[in-house]
Amino acid sequence: MGETSFKIMLIIFNVIFIAFIGAIVVFIREYHRKKKAYIEQIKTIDILHKKELLKTQMEIQVQTMKSIGREIHDNVGQKLTLSSLYLQQLVYESKAPEIIDSIKNINIIINESLEDLRHLSKSLTDDTIENNTIFELIENECKKISNLKKCKISFKSDSQIKPVSYRKKSILLRISQEFIQNSIKHASCEKIDISLYENEGKLHLKLQDDGKGFDVENLKTNGIGIKNMKKRTEMIDGIFNLESNIKNGTKLTVVIPI
Structure with missing residues (x-):
């Protein structure tokens, strides 16, 4: 009877011990699952925060540029115009040839500065991206x-x-401009092909040149331009794929949700 009781107690102990070990295993697995979920949540929050930050920065940048453009046009431009009128008046009133020549030269400089400021003001207040389609912008x-x-x-x-x-239009346009400039300046290309089409709710932008190419794996050589293009693509939930080989040109594909 004593031996039977001992066996029963041993069995119960083993069952409890196994249950205890099982509980520890389950606890550890659950802990790691929750930890992983928490890390993923933090990453998601960080990504969303960066996206919102980029969106805010772009909105602030656009508004700031427009404000500067209006200030240049309404304030600085008007003052230079007034200065030009005063100088013209001095030309009519002055009788010394050397003074007249100096005034005319100053007036030429002011008028050239005014023209530069007009172009700058127009570029800063330009609503080209907002008022045109992505097709028209790239075209x-x-x-x-x-x-x-x-x-x-x-x-x-x-x-x-x-x-x-x-x-999205702004980012796709900047990526296109960056690729084109890189192809012309660094790749010594003779031809650039660009295509833009929609497929299954996604927009595909493909850019390809026939330049000298480079080693894609060597990020140091690629410079910050490519890194910036990739970062911009990721900010609008896009896929960035860059292919290049020495002497075989470069191909960039950007796919974004519409």
Whole structure:
């Protein structure tokens, strides 16, 4: 009877011990699961925070640029115009030839400065991105490059592309400009091909040149331009894929949700 009781107690002890070990294992697994979920949550919050921060920065930047542009036009521009009128009046009133020549030279400088300020004011207050489609923005950029005759550039696009937000248009345009400038300055390319189309609710932007290419893995050589393009793409939930080989050109594909 004593031996039977001992066996029963041993069995009960083993069961309790196994249950205890099992509980510890479950607890550890649950702890790691919750820890992982917490880390993922922190990462998600951080990403959302960065996106909101970028959005806010862009909105502030746009408003600041417009404010500066209006200030240049309304204040600085008006003062220079008034100065130019005063100098013209002095030309009529002065009888000394050397003074007249000096005044005319000063007036020329003021008028050139006024013209530069007008261009700057227009660029800062320009609503081009807001008032045009992404198709029109990239097409206009291609026309500018074609007029420079630096290289041949072709642009193909689906005319039925759905409208995208100002933020996405701005980022896609900046990426296109960055790629084009890099291709012309660093790749010594002769041709750039750009295509833009919509597929399954996503917008695909493809840019390709026939330049000398580079080692994609060597980020030090790539510089901050490519890193900035990648970061911008990620900020609008896009996919960034860069392909390049020495002497075989470079291809960039950006895919974003519409």
